[in-house]
Amino acid sequence: MKNTISQRVADFLKNYPPFNGLKNSVLQSLSEEVTIIYKEKDSIVFSEKEAGHDHFYVVHKGAIALAKAGITTIVDLCDEGDIFGLRPLMANENYELEAKAQEESILYAIPIEIFKPLALENKAVGNFLIESFASNTRNPYSKSHRGKLYSENTADVEVTNSELKLLDLQNVPYSKKIISCSPRTTAKKIAELMTQKKIGAILVVKEKLPVGIITDKDLRNKIVTGQFPITTAASKIMTSPVITYPKTLTVTQAQMAMMKSNISHLCLTKDGTPNTKAIGILSKHDVMVSLGNNPAVLIKAIKRVKKIKSLKPIRSSIMELLKGYLADNIPMTIIAKIISELNDACIKQVISLSLEKMKTPPPTNFAWLTLGSQGRSEQMLHTDQDNALIFEDVPEELLPKTTEYFLEFSNLVTKKLNYIGYEYCPAEMMASNPQWCLSLSEWKKTTSHWIINPGTDEVLLSSIFFDYNAVYGDTSLATRLSDHIFYTVQKYPIFFVHLAKGALQNPSPTGFFRQFLVEQDGAHKDSFDVKNRALRPLTDAARVLILSHHIKSINNTSERFEKLAELEPNNREIYLACSYASKALLKFRTKQGIAHNDSGRYINLDTLSKEEKIKLKRTFKTIKEIQELVTLRFQLKSM
Amino acid sequence: MLNFFKNKTSQLPDFWDRYAKSFENKISEQIDDLTFVVLDTETTGFDFSKDRILCIGAIKLKNQQIEIKNGFEVYVKQDVYSNETAKIHGILKNDPEALVSELEALEQFLNYIENNILIAHHANFDLTMINNALLRHNLPALKNKYLDTSDLFKKTLIQSNLLNKKAHYSLDEIADKYAISKKDRHTAMGDAYITAIIFLKILFKLREKKAVTLKQLFK
Secondary structure (H helix, E strand, C coil): CCCHHHHHHHHHHCCCCCHHHCCHHHHHHHHHCCEEEEECCCCEEECCCCCCCCEEEEEEECCEEEECCCCCCEEEEECCCCEECCHHHHCCCCCCCEEEECCCEEEEEEEHHHHHHHHHHCHHHHHHHHCCCHHHCCCCCCCCCCCCHHHHCCCCCCCCCHHHHCHHHCECCCECCCCEECCCCEHHHHHHHHHHHCCCEEEEEECCEEEEEEEHHHHHHHHHCCCCCCCCEHHHHCECCCCEEECCCEHHHHHHHHHHHCCCEEEEECCCCCCCCEEEEEEHHHHHHHHCCCHHHHHHHHHHCCCHHHHHHHHHHHHHHHHHHHHCCCCHHHHHHHHHHHHHHHHHHHHHHHHHHCCCCCCCCEEEEECHHHHCCCCCCCCECCEEEEECCCCHHHHHHHHHHHHHHHHHHHHHHHHCCCECCCCCCCCCCHHHEEEHHHHHHHHHHHHHCCCHHHHHHHHHCCCCEEEEECHHHHHHHHHHHHHHHHHCCHHHHHHHHHHCCCCCCECCCCCECCCCCCCCCCEEEHHHHHHHHHHHHHHHHHHHCCCCCCCCHHHHHHHHHHHCHHHHHHHHHHHHHHHHHHHHHHHHHHHHCCCCCEEEHHHCCHHHHHHHHHHHHHHHHHHHHHHHHCCCCCC | CCCHHHHHHCCCCHHHHHHHHHCCCCCCCCHHHCEEEEEEEEECCCCCCCCCEEEEEEEEEECCEEEHHHCEEEEECCCCCCHHHHHHHCCCCCCCCCEECHHHHHHHHHHHHCCCEEEECCHHHHHHHHHHHHHHCCCCCCCCCEEEHHHHHHHHCCCCCCCCCCCCCCHHHHHHHCCCCCCCCCCHHHHHHHHHHHHHHHHHHHHHHCCCCHHHHHC
């Protein structure tokens, strides 16, 4: 029976091979047989050695990771439109790999019984099945298997193109949008164009054929030195002839070519000679990106992103980088700095892309604040987004309109952040919430209210504003707000007492016999909540102590403790222990999160080694000591 | 339940008896073993007494799977019509696409849902519309248990004084929140599908925090 949903499925499938080769009526009737399956994150679609299902799968939403069980490396990551689990069905074999939902996913399950005759009948579909098209990969996870239907059998020696097994032999991704100029264009124009398009090289084209290339280096060596005036024509300063290659160039070949000729840009043409149309340009940067992970390359890549969609693969690269750092045992301080720098850059890019999407420029200055762990530069994994927006005061009659504008804008930003992997904050602590998107004086009013009437909620709320990071916009707005908060806090010192009390309210990590205290019920029953029971007490203690010293420019917990050690030499030892403990716990959490593809908050104690357990317990002793110090300092016992 | 006299004067049709009989079979207590019928109606308006159902769309959800060919979609022939709501759902009066009489539509619908638990967004509206139609044909009201995704969504939000919960969350709002495509919005079946995905996401969110039993969903 044809219906609205089958229509929807057909509309989706027709965009992807091999379904795009099917006649509309055939696709329609195939779609009617589809079963839609919702997969929770980390749930298994099929496991290794399991007998073939009646269906193969197409990813509609989300991502499915294919991996050998027991080995953490992912063989392939399938996202929207990718097919998986087909080959074993065609060959009547069991599954060779495990398929697991990397994120929450919706799958279309297509019955093999109905698909098989189509594949045999229809040449286009058949060819697709035979052909391996691993060449168009951009996925860092995929060694060579991505997109190939026959690839699920890792032991399969029949892979049609054995070359494809090496990463370095993949075809290189290049920019297809060529910026070019004519041989008569002036150097000044060229420099303007290159600045505007943010590119490092421009192609000189005559009658559609590439005749030369001008790079930043050419401009520096020939124009800036004064050798040629800025009105010089392109033909005088270009490097010619252009070194051209066919687009089937592999990453390794591209690298070799650049080294051989000592150049940074290659031109790709239709047949690989300078006598055909240029179809793409390949920079050293492109090669670097496809080779992998390096913060500088990633930052550059982030800044060049034009579509949110392209941020997703970069985010995965950041995770790869993080994994590498942890594996290499690089100090947590450095890891945290680099990773949060990269995360901030992503957020910045999301914000500026959202700004471009708005019909009008912002009516006044604003600042985008990230709060909580992100604000403290302690967010390594993708956790919830906590953010807020402050805008400059406007005349009262303009306030409703201005608020409306920034709310619309914040909605855009939070949605995009969600798209690239930041979960929405379950407490709605986000700039898209009208309570978190206010003018400066509205914020001042709200925060004063919190400080003067410090209930539990209010203390929690205002404490957030001591851990913010203004990632975008006019940071002076944020500074003015925190100045105001500090000023108010001085007048109401009782606030510190409440803040300190809040810092002691976290559940204790160990019981009377020094055993770990685990969660009593819920989905995380019997696992240890490292965030609430271990990290939070340290973060909270650091905050109240550093604030009582009137220091507001340090947000990071371990740095706060280091500063405290400097300020109070007599407590130096305990503060340094705290600084160490917070770094160790953060590392712990990050590693756990990476291992389980989650926030790392809940630790299954059975998976820890004896040594790890001892390490963890050692930090608890420190937590206890710092809590005692806070109790004494703010005289909480007598209250 | 049934009025004795009424029962005597008007014999209920066979399809109702079959429907009523299906309730003699107990449904499972395990969420993953249950079949849920997720439904939506398109109507001529929001007035329970004047307005009529133009279309009922429903899908069956079992163990997080939806079989497309098991979908249900019926367009109903009606004398009442409103140009205003036609702009929303795009169903023209007496659209030739397989129109059936209201009674016929109800028969098909009851055959389809049997004793399964119903799910709808703002379920009260759709179910009252259907019950009123049943009443017009001298039939008793639906006997199924039902869940409302608008209410369930509220359970996923954190209990906090800091958060002002709204009384109602629209399908559009939640779909936006969960990044669900709003294609086919305002077709009964399209909305039923969106509602089904929302239900699955809510269930996942709730289970993430705590194991969920069927009983708790109805609380």
